[in-house]
Amino acid sequence: MxxxxxxxxxxxxxxxxxxxxxxxxxxxxxxxxxxxxxxxxxxxxxxxxxxxxxxxxxxxRVRPSDLPLVGCWISRQWSNGLTITDRPADWVDDRKLRRMAVGAGLVSVVVARADGDSASVCGFLVDTYCLGVKNAVPPAASTFDDLPYFLEDFFAAYDSAMIEAPIELARHLVFGAVDYARELGFDPHRDFYSAAPHLGTWEPPSRITFGLDGKPYFQQGPYDNPDRIMRTLDKSVGPGNYHFTAVTLGG
Known part of the structure; x- marks a missing residue:
């Protein structure tokens, strides 16, 4: 009790x-x-x-989305397990999507905009299968010379180089995942609200169908509360209507 x-x-x-x-x-x-x-x-x-x-x-005040776009980058395998309606030709990914490869379901996105003599950079860690934006890096100033080092660090967990992507894809990926997660009962990480203006204006719905093959799939991370998350999924979609992989910690 x-x-x-x-x-x-x-x-x-x-x-x-x-x-x-x-x-x-x-x-x-x-x-x-x-x-x-x-x-x-x-x-x-x-x-x-x-x-x-x-x-x-x-x-x-100048809106972040009005600042010139320096670049937008996304981790490979971002589309793994997702369905995309009327996919634009520049929404590229690896030609071969290996099921549950590194990057599948857990996607990193970086957006950089020019702000005077420096770059304003922010990033998102997106769970495309269930939880939406799990983490975000609020906008921070970076010299243009240091930007490659920021990107290298941000994408260091992946086994292949990131992809340069159109900002429209980032919008559909990040905002769409947030909308999907909210339907399941999950709000984005608090720093999402500071970083989101760099993406520009969101006009739903997303072209992307989230979830692993359209079904929620919770992959437990080191800071997740699996009991609370699965209770939330039980309420929103019902027991048996989602997949999960939970980590059992030894005594």
């Missing part, structure tokens, strides 16, 4: 913190408390204390 109570309180803390982060990000983007409440599905009374004191972005 006590374990269930602890899990419930943990879930409540996570939900409360995610709500606060999302509310503050929307406020910083210029949304009114009323608009934020509508978007988050809560009352204005809930939103107001969460956003009190948050600076609002001024309308005349």
């Amino acid at each position: 006590f374990d269930h109570d602890r899990d419930r309180h943990e879930d409540d803390r996570v939900i409360s913190e995610e709500l606060k982060v999302r509310a503050q990000a929307l406020r910083a983007a210029g949304k009114t408390p009323k608009q934020i409440a509508r978007e988050l599905g809560v009352t204005r009374a809930v939103v107001t204390p969460l956003v009190r004191g948050v600076a609002v972005e001024r309308p005349n």
Whole structure:
């Protein structure tokens, strides 16, 4: 009984913190408390204390998406297990997709834009099979000379070089995965809201059908709470309607 109570309180803390982060990000983007409440599905009374004191972005400030695009890069095998409708010719990937190869279901995306004499760089780690954006790197300044080193570090976990990709693909991949994960009951990592403006305006739906062959597949990572995630999937799609690979830790 006590374990269930602890899990419930943990879930409540996570939900409360995610709500606060999302509310503050929307406020910083210029949304009114009323608009934020509508978007988050809560009352204005809930939103107001969460956003009190948050600076609002001024309308005349240059939007990140208006900055010149330096480049966009995506890890290989990004399309593994996914279905793409009317696939554009420049949405390229490895010619041979090896099922569950490195990069399948867990995709890295980097976007760099020119901001004066430096580059503004951000990144996303996207679980295309279940959880959406699991991690993100907020925009940070980098010299153009240092950008290759940033890319090398960001994609170091993969066994092949990243692919230069159109920004439209990044939008459909990142925003589409977030929309899919939210349908399953999962919100993106808090830093997603800081990095997302670099992608530009999102106009759903995505051309991409997410999930492994269209079905949620949870692959446990080192920082995931498998019990909480599978409880959420049980509620959203029902037991037996998703796949999972969980790690058993030894005593």
